[in-house]
Amino acid sequence: MGGFLGAGKTTLIWKVAERLMSQGKGVGLITNDQAPELVDSELLRQQQLAVSEVAGSCFCCNFNGFTDAVKRVGKEADYVLSEPVGSCADLSATIIQPLKKYWSTTLLVAPLTVLADPLRLTAILQGENGGLHEDAAYIYRKQLEEADIIVITKADTLSENNMTQLKAETAKAFPKSRVMSVSAVTGEGLDEWLADVTTRTDAGKRLLDIDYDRYAHGEAVLGWLNGTVMLHAPQPADWDELLHHFMDSLQQAFEQESLAIGHVKVIAESGKDYAVANITGSERTMTLRKGVGSSTDVRLIINARVECTPEHLDQIVKTTLTKAIDGRYTDEVTAWRFLQPGRPNPTHRFNEVIS
Numbered sequence: 001m002g003g004f005l006g007a008g009k010t011t012l013i014w015k016v017a018e019r020l021m022s023q024g025k026g027v028g029l030i031t032n033d034q035a036p037e038l039v040d041s042e043l044l045r046q047q048q049l050a051v052s053e054v055a056g057s058c059f060c061c062n063f064n065g066f067t068d069a070v071k072r073v074g075k076e077a078d079y080v081l082s083e084p085v086g087s088c089a090d091l092s093a094t095i096i097q098p099l100k101k102y103w104s105t106t107l108l109v110a111p112l113t114v115l116a117d118p119l120r121l122t123a124i125l126q127g128e129n130g131g132l133h134e135d136a137a138y139i140y141r142k143q144l145e146e147a148d149i150i151v152i153t154k155a156d157t158l159s160e161n162n163m164t165q166l167k168a169e170t171a172k173a174f175p176k177s178r179v180m181s182v183s184a185v186t187g188e189g190l191d192e193w194l195a196d197v198t199t200r201t202d203a204g205k206r207l208l209d210i211d212y213d214r215y216a217h218g219e220a221v222l223g224w225l226n227g228t229v230m231l232h233a234p235q236p237a238d239w240d241e242l243l244h245h246f247m248d249s250l251q252q253a254f255e256q257e258s259l260a261i262g263h264v265k266v267i268a269e270s271g272k273d274y275a276v277a278n279i280t281g282s283e284r285t286m287t288l289r290k291g292v293g294s295s296t297d298v299r300l301i302i303n304a305r306v307e308c309t310p311e312h313l314d315q316i317v318k319t320t321l322t323k324a325i326d327g328r329y330t331d332e333v334t335a336w337r338f339l340q341p342g343r344p345n346p347t348h349r350f351n352e353v354i355s
């Protein structure tokens with residue numbers, strides 16, 4: 001299940017996994033990122049789901065890492081749901097075809113689903129870049145172009161009429177893909193999509209014509225930061241308030257410098273309690289889910305993908321966190337990486353569709 005940063009992949013995977021498990025099916029999940037310490041993996045583990053992480057590069061550049069992960073989570077599973085890095089494209093040639101060629105005795109490969117957030121999709125369909133660099137927007141278009149199924153997410157945020165219109169416009173712009181819509185919040189569209197992917201066998205129907213220089217540049221304009229910090233308070237502290245304030249300040253800091261946000265997500269955990277916050281664009285897109293409550297210790301995992309140099313991203317996130325802490329708590333950084341994604345260099349790149 002591909003799709004751009006913040007499209008709703010992890011949320012949908014979680015809801016679909018729950019639905020399949022309630023039907024008595026075994027489910028394994030695979031997450032993916034350019035670096036370890038993932039909010040997505042942690043969020044899914046909090047739901048007691050079996051997750052394996054491929055960290056350090058996208059699936060296509062580490063096909064064997066991906067299939068090792070399939071082996072790990074697939075043992076007991078009837079279904080394996082996997083989420084590639086949100087800036088990843090060309091999955092038909094680099095993942096779907098090799099899977100069909102080398103893994104056909106163990107796996108039935110489902111159609112490639114690409115998710116799209118209504119806000120960004122609308123901008124892209126209007127020929128705009130949705131606030132993104134033109135090469136990042138190029139990746140967005142290429143992801144949709146290769147999809148067997150395009151799923152417009154967050155259906156609960158649009159009226160039925162607007163969604164009908166958006167689906168029609170999407171189908172017109174990408175006529176070779178089936179277009180559907182879902183809401184992970186209301187569950188609308190989930191059964192329809194599941195029925196389609198679990199019965200169709202025409203996975204990876206076509207190969208993408210993609211310019212790897214533009215693709216590489218579209219990824220390289222994004223700074224990437226994954227950090228984990230423990231905070232300790234002398235007395236129980238309100239971590240939900242801290243998380244809210246930290247995310248608000250981050251959004252303001254990026255907006256002040258007109259830096260396009262790919263996705264900024266933070267999970268705050270204390271024992272079994274957690275809260276997760278996301279910002280998926282420049283408009284007021286911040287969301288907070290669940291609550292971590294008050295305690296003396298919290299762990300923050302911060303994943304930020306923003307259009308600026310990784311060094312600048314590091315500086316903004318560090319400064320904003322220090323201001324949010326405001327001397328009230330001690331902090332202990334247990335992991336902190338900031339990087340620029342390297343040029344995609346796939347393990348396999350098929351130039352024919354495997355039947």
Ligand SMILES: Nc1nc2c(ncn2[C@@H]2O[C@H](COP(=O)(O)OP(=O)(O)OP(=O)(O)O)[C@@H](O)[C@H]2O)c(=O)[nH]1
Nearest residue numbers: 005006007008009010011086154183184185263278
């Ligand atoms: N209203 C609404 N919000 C949603 C829905 N699905 C996802 N979201 C929100 O969209 C944001 C991004 O969701 P994720 O599932 O983390 O997106 P993602 O595609 O996995 O993002 P990356 O892993 O960074 O590429 C979060 O704030 C979610 O709460 C939905 O069906 N309805």
Ligand SMILES: [Mg+2]
Nearest residue numbers: 009010040083
């Ligand atoms: Mg995700």
